[in-house]
Amino acid sequence: MKVGVIGASGFVGGEMLRLLVSHPKVEISMVTSRQYVGEYVSRIQPSLKGFTDITFSELDYDKLSDKCDLVFTAVPHGTATEIVKALYDRGMKIIDLSADYRLHNAPDYDKWYGWQHPYPELLSKSVFGVPEIHREQIKKSQLVSCPGCMAVTSILALYPLVKKNLIDTEHIIVDSKIGSSGAGAGSLAGTHHALRSGVIRPYKPAKHRHTGEIEQELTEVAGKKIHVSMSPHAVDIVRGILCTNHTFLNNPMSEMDIWKLYREQYGNEKFVRLIRDKKGFYKFPDPKFVVGSNFCDVGFDIDEDNHRLVVLSASDNLMKGAAGSAIQNMNVMAGFDEMEGLRYSPLTPV
Ligand SMILES: NC(=O)c1ccc[n+]([C@@H]2O[C@H](COP(=O)([O-])OP(=O)(O)OC[C@H]3O[C@@H](n4cnc5c(N)ncnc54)[C@H](OP(=O)(O)O)[C@@H]3O)[C@@H](O)[C@H]2O)c1
Known part of the structure; x- marks a missing residue:
């Protein structure tokens, strides 16, 4: 091609x-x-x-x-x-x-x-380019629009919960952290090294643009209007996104129930890894262990006292958040193996 x-x-x-x-x-x-x-x-x-x-x-x-x-x-x-x-x-x-x-x-x-x-x-005419959700439409499409980097990272985390109506859809809170490459190659006063290095900087605590995409995709699968509250922060890494998605369960669910839900949704997906380990130091998704790859890692923890389910998701903004998704979409459109050109394990340590 x-x-x-x-x-x-x-x-x-x-x-x-x-x-x-x-x-x-x-x-x-x-x-x-x-x-x-x-x-x-x-x-x-x-x-x-x-x-x-x-x-x-x-x-x-x-x-x-x-x-x-x-x-x-x-x-x-x-x-x-x-x-x-x-x-x-x-x-x-x-x-x-x-x-x-x-x-x-x-x-x-x-x-x-x-x-x-x-x-x-x-x-x-444009198909939202998340193969894990719209694969069949992407195959037939002339125009595919890749999702925003923070949007796809959050959507993949929240989608199974909204699809099965398991959470309070009035209170979904997305706290995102993103590295400097998310702002592109051009320089602005605030992206100058001296002003960007070392920061944990809220940059659009309310009404960030990616909220629109997240709400669109969740509303579509829920069949009712979904509201999402999103607050992104610029942090001192070059690549990578971590989304901490706070949700509130309609009914109590066990760790096993939630694990099964994600396995059912993503068990056959090559680029979504479920991360939840009791040993070692990779217990929850962390951008450090996806950089350079097309993976979106998803994991969770339960706060029973508050009926809160925290779903964590991590990706590389330039890969699953942009170019990796684009190649994955091209592979789907062209009928190539979906992993073609994307068989990169993450770069580590980085
Ligand atoms: N960075 C990320 O993590 C990320 C993730 C997902 C999606 N995106 C989206 O991907 C797009 C590119 O982002 P980026 O981070 O690569 O930005 P970037 O580093 O600023 O690159 C933008 C590119 O567009 C070209 N360009 C600028 N204005 C143009 C115009 N009016 N007509 C034609 N070409 C023009 C520039 O090249 P010349 O000036 O040489 O023409 C440059 O190559 C943006 O829409 C961004 O929102 C970015």
Whole structure:
């Protein structure tokens, strides 16, 4: 399969290329950047030296449709709307990593992003790219929208509980921690090393945008409106997410009941690992042990006194949270083995 990457000079674009250069069924045909046209990719993404001698091109839709069977868009949200539309109209398969086609209801863009979606008709064509939930739709889709990094990490943790109506859906609290690569390759005053290093910084304690995606997916499976209270924090790691999802059980459940629930939902999934151990030091999910891999680790603990079930989930924001999910989605769309190009165990210690 011949693929292109738009926005290949960024962090997600770089991670896409890292995975694609070793994918046995894929050839990278075109990569774009506005700033670096004509430059070798490995000059901007130095870790790819020796893996590819491709150079950056400008964004040219006709060339992309001549050269590629499928295109990944890894550009900032708000800028993918037009790019995806142009590719879609040319009949191309697209996997978008921005937020621009994740939400199904156009008014939700106004609510969460503050702008009107220019192509509401295309939102119904886009499949939310979590194969663990939408595999059959992804297989048939021309446009797949990869989930937000914190959103997918939380959705995978909460989905089985909401699906089986086991928790109080008025009180779901998601406390997320995320590393600096989540903010992209560009620098802002607050992402400068001197101001970012050492932080545990709340950055959107209420109404974070990913809440919209989490609510959308949980509402869809519950068949009733679900409200989620989400508070993300920037922490001093480069890659990784930990979501501490606080839920309140409708009825008491044992450790075994909950274990079985997650086994039933994810027992056959290659990229969701259940982590709950009484020995050793890996007792609960921890981003330290997923970095570099496409795993989302899920575990839990029960606070009987308060009917509280704490579900913990960890992922690498650039992998399961972005490029790893995109490759997984491509594999599903193309009929490849879902693990193709993703058989990486986590990098440790890191
Ligand atoms: N970082 C994460 O952990 C993460 C996780 C999940 C999803 N995402 C999403 O993935 C997308 C990319 O994120 P990132 O972290 O890789 O950001 P990034 O490092 O800032 O990269 C953005 C890329 O988009 C290009 N670009 C910027 N404005 C553009 C425009 N108007 N038209 C075309 N290209 C443009 C930039 O390249 P040039 O300036 O060279 O053109 C750059 O290659 C975003 O939508 C982000 O929300 C990020």
